[in-house]
Amino acid sequence: MSEIWHLENKLNLKHGFLWLKIRVSTMELDKEDYDEPYETMIFTVDGSDISLSDNFQERYKTKDEAMKQHIHLVDLLQSGFFELTPTEYKLKIKGGKVK
Numbered sequence: 677m678s679e680i681w682h683l684e685n686k687l688n689l690k691h692g693f694l695w696l697k698i699r700v701s702t703m704e705l706d707k708e709d710y711d712e713p714y715e716t717m718i719f720t721v722d723g724s725d726i727s728l729s730d731n732f733q734e735r736y737k738t739k740d741e742a743m744k745q746h747i748h749l750v751d752l753l754q755s756g757f758f759e760l761t762p763t764e765y766k767l768k769i770k771g772g773k774v775k
Contacts, residue, residue, distance in 0.1 A: 680704050681714075681739060683746050686721065687753055691760055697724035700753070702746040704739065714742035716749060729763060 681704040689696040702716040712735035720728045736742040752758065 683743065685746075685750050687750065689753060689756075689758070691726065694725035695723075696726045696760070697721045698728075698753070700746065700750055702742050704742075710735070712737050714739060716742065716746055718749070726760065 683700075683702040685700045687696075687698050687700065689698065697720060699719050699721050700716065701719070702714065705713045705715055707713040714736040716732070716734045716736075718728075718732035720726065734745065736745060
């Protein structure tokens with residue numbers, strides 16, 4: 677079995693007063709099971725003030741394409757070219773009113 681190709685960067689990104697700590701991971705998948713056997717995913721990591729509800733994912737046909745896009749994504753993120761969509765929370769107090 678050959679060794680799996682993998683790129684990884686850990687980034688600490690400031691967003692307002694919060695820190696977004698993420699891992700950008702690009703790796704080779706099993707070529708027999710996928711038409712696009714290279715994949716980049718972005719995950720939040722421990723210590724992040726923000727948790728992503730949907731992880732970023734892209735797939736590529738070639739190793740060269742995957743490597744170039746990985747570097748491009750890291751550059752965009754480090755340059756602040758990203759947007760976070762806030763999740764809305766509704767506060768519901770349990771227990772009712774004081775008697």
